Each structure stands twice: as C-alpha cells, then as structure tokens.
Amino acid sequence: MAAPHPNPRPASDDSLIQGRNWFTARFEQWIGAVTPSCTRVVRLISDALERPPDWRTRLTMRMHYLVCCYCRRYEKQVHRLRRFTISLPEHIDEVMPDRLDEAVKERIKSCLRDSQE
Amino acid sequence: MSEHHFAKQTEPLISPELSSDPDRWVDEHADFLYRYALIRVRHREVAQDLVQETLLAALKNREGFGGRSSERGWLCGILKNKVCDYFRKLGRETSMTDLDGLAGEFSEKFVGGGWIHLTGPKEWKPESDEVMHRAEFWATLRRCLGKLPDRVAQVFVLREVDGVSSKEVCEITSISESNLWVMLHRARMGLRECLEVNWFDRPSGDRK
Numbered sequence: 001m002a003a004p005h006p007n008p009r010p011a012s013d014d015s016l017i018q019g020r021n022w023f024t025a026r027f028e029q030w031i032g033a034v035t036p037s038c039t040r041v042v043r044l045i046s047d048a049l050e051r052p053p054d055w056r057t058r059l060t061m062r063m064h065y066l067v068c069c070y071c072r073r074y075e076k077q078v079h080r081l082r083r084f085t086i087s088l089p090e091h092i093d094e095v096m097p098d099r100l101d102e103a104v105k106e107r108i109k110s111c112l113r114d115s116q117e
Numbered sequence: 118m119s120e121h122h123f124a125k126q127t128e129p130l131i132s133p134e135l136s137s138d139p140d141r142w143v144d145e146h147a148d149f150l151y152r153y154a155l156i157r158v159r160h161r162e163v164a165q166d167l168v169q170e171t172l173l174a175a176l177k178n179r180e181g182f183g184g185r186s187s188e189r190g191w192l193c194g195i196l197k198n199k200v201c202d203y204f205r206k207l208g209r210e211t212s213m214t215d216l217d218g219l220a221g222e223f224s225e226k227f228v229g230g231g232w233i234h235l236t237g238p239k240e241w242k243p244e245s246d247e248v249m250h251r252a253e254f255w256a257t258l259r260r261c262l263g264k265l266p267d268r269v270a271q272v273f274v275l276r277e278v279d280g281v282s283s284k285e286v287c288e289i290t291s292i293s294e295s296n297l298w299v300m301l302h303r304a305r306m307g308l309r310e311c312l313e314v315n316w317f318d319r320p321s322g323d324r325k
Contacts, residue, residue, distance in 0.1 A: 009234050037230030046302035050283050070237035077241055078305050081312070084249065084258060085277040091255040092156060093149070100151045100165065105143050108169045112139040115173055 015069040028067045035064035041071045045078055142172055146189050150196050156259075157200050157274050159267055167203060171196040197279075201289050204271065208291030223306055238309070241317040253324055254316060261311035265304055272297060273304035 009018065019025030036044065041064050044057060053061070065072035100108075147168055154164035174195050175182070182191045226236060248254045262270055272290055275281045276297075287294050316324050 007228055007231070007234055012239065013234060014240075038232045039227050039230045042306065043302055046305050047298055049305075050298055050301065068232070070232040070234070073238040073240060074309065077238060077309050077313075080241070080246070081305060081308055082277060083246065085273075085308075086280070087249060088255065088258065088278055091252070092152060092259070094252050095256040095259050096152045096156065098152055098155055098161075099148045100168065104165050105147055108147065108165075108172060109140050109143050111169055112143070112172055112176055115176060116139070 013069055015072075016066045018067070031063050031067045035060045035067075038064075038068060038071055041068075042074055045071070045075045049078070049082060139172060139176055142175070142188075142192070146192055147172075149189065150192060153193060153196060154200060156262075156278075157271065158203060159263075159270060163203065167196060167199045171199050174199070204275070204289050205291070208289070223310070226310075239313060239318055241313070248316070257316045257324065258308075258312065261308050261315065264311060265307055269300045269304050269307075272300050273308075276301060 009015075017024055017028050017031065019028045035041070041061060044053060044061060047053070048057075048061075061071075061075075065075070150168045150171060151164055154167045155161065158164055158167065171192060175192055178195075182188065186194075226233060232238070262274070265273065268290075272286055272292070275286050275289065276283065281289070283294060283297060286292075287297050290297075292300070
C-alpha cells in the first residue's frame with residue numbers, strides 16, 4: 001500500500017491547475033518551479049499593499065494562484081481585511097465596553113481645575 | 118454656549134464664547150477619548166494619562182478651537198498628536214525585539230515553503246460584506262487585534278486604521294521600513310487567521 005500523500009489536497013481545493021493527469025502534473029510542477037514559494041507569495045501580497053509591485057512580480061503571483069487556491073484566497077482576504085480595518089473606528093464604540101473609572105474622571109477634573117488657578 | 122457664563126464667571130481672562138466647562142468635557146468626551154487612546158496604545162494607564170494630557174492641552178489652547186469642527190473632533194485631533202508623541206518616545210526607549218518572537222509563529226501552517234493544504238486559508242462565506250453590519254463581527258475583529266503583540270498592533274493600527282503613510286509610521290515609531298513591512302505582514306497574517314478561526318469558519322450561531 002502506498003504511503004499517504006505528505007500534503008493531500010482536500011476536496012475544497014479549487015486551484016485551477018491540479019496534477020490530475022500527466023500533462024497537468026507537469027504544468028503544475030513547472031509553475032511551482034518558476035514562481036516563488038507560498039511563504040514568499042504571502043509576504044509579496046502584504047508588501048503589495050504598501051507599494052504596487054512591478055509587472056514581473058504581479059505576473060508570477062498570478063501564475064502562482066493558478067496552482068495554489070490558498071494564496072489566491074489569502075490575497076482576497078487580506079484585501080477584505082483592509083476594508084474592514086478602515087471601517088473599524090465607526091464601530092468601535094459599539095463593541096468596546098471600556099469606560100474611564102469615575103475615580104479617574106474625578107482625578108482629571110481636579111487636575112484641570114488646578115491648572116486653571 | 119450661554120450656559121457656561123455662570124459656571125466660569127470667576128475667569129475674567131477668558132471670554133465667554135471661548136469658555137468651555139472642562140468638567141463637561143470630561144463627562145461628555147472622556148470615555149470616547151479613552152477608547153480612542155486605548156485601542157491605539159493598548160495600556161489602560163497610558164490611555165488615561167493621554168486623555169488627561171489632551172484635556173490639559175486643550176484647556177491651555179482653547180483659542181485653537183474656533184468652532185470650525187466639532188468639539189469632540191478638535192479634542193480627538195489633539196489626542197491623535199499625543200498618541201504619536203507617545204509612540205515617538207517609546208521608539209527611542211525600546212528596541213525592536215518583538216519581531217524575533219514572531220518569526221516562527223506561523224511556521225506550522227507551511228511545509229517546505231508551501232501551505233499545508235488541509236489547514237490553508239479556506240473560502241470565506243459570505244463573500245459579500247454584509248458582515249460589516251454585524252456588531253459581533255466588529256467585536257471579533259477587536260478581540261483579534263488584541264491578540265497581536267503590542268508593537269505589531271500599534272504600527273498596524275497607525276497604518277491601517279488611521280491611514281498614516283508607511284514613511285510617517287517609520288518616522289513616528291523609529292523603525293526601519295523593512296521592519297515595518299515585516300510587522301504589517303505578521304499583523305495581517307495573524308488577523309486573517311484569527312478572523313477565519315473565530316468568524317468565517319464557524320457556523321453563524323457559534324460566532325464570537
């Protein structure tokens with residue numbers, strides 16, 4: 001009996017190119033060889049939010065996504081995360097229960113009064 | 118502002134239209150300012166001190182508030198500068214050791230430089246942004262932010278929530294651009310993972 005695959009693809013893997021036959025397996029292998037590793041691609045995805053990458057980098061990222069639905073999802077989700085965080089201040093008061101203690105408020109009030117004298 | 122004529126009659130130097138009751142500032146805005154500071158600096162005592170410093174500075178510079186913006190917006194602007202001052206001070210006092218501790222944090226998600234397929238990013242449902250109307254979602258995001266290391270969260274909030282440019286974040290926090298990019302990457306990775314585990318990958322009744 002063959003050993004279990006070291007990194008099996010779950011059924012939810014919807015990468016466009018998967019090594020299901022000889023041809024696609026070679027193609028997948030080739031793309032894997034010419035594009036950066038996933039650990040590198042996730043870093044590139046983050047850096048792209050800071051500075052737009054050059055066309056060569058963009059091209060290798062796109063090619064990588066053909067064989068890796070995980071990096072493709074990661075990019076989409078990190079972009080969504082950015083949209084979420086930009087809107088965070090509008091919602092922060094609803095979800096942040098933190099209040100200043102009354103004692104601290106009194107301290108601040110007396111401090112303000114002192115400074116006026 | 119007529120209600121303050123009576124409260125501040127003992128202050129002849131300040132014209133009535135400029136006088137705002139500092140007690141009222143505390144009652145009306147202090148909690149808001151406190152939350153604003155707390156999400157950014159993450160330490161209760163520091164946040165309390167910043168609120169106090171902000172109101173003191175506001176009191177000294179009341180002429181600065183010409184009624185152009187809301188009172189809260191004006192105070193918030195002062196606080197924003199105080200928060201940046203705090204980060205500047207912090208940058209000089211602490212070294213960048215947070216990063217070392219983060220280096221291997223997500224290594225269990227990868228094998229040989231590639232995602233472990235079974236634990237890699239899952240498709241987030243729903244694809245639409247209707248989650249943004251859910252208060253529980255924002256509570257989850259806030260909790261996830263709370264799990265990041267202090268420095269990583271601080272630069273992330275400056276950059277992504279306040280929209281400060283990379284260059285300025287580097288200047289305020291005295292870190293190099295390459296360190297900043299690593300920190301932002303770690304923050305994004307951590308938050309993405311946390312949101313998936315605690316929100317998107319849970320049945321809707323079990324989200325928290």
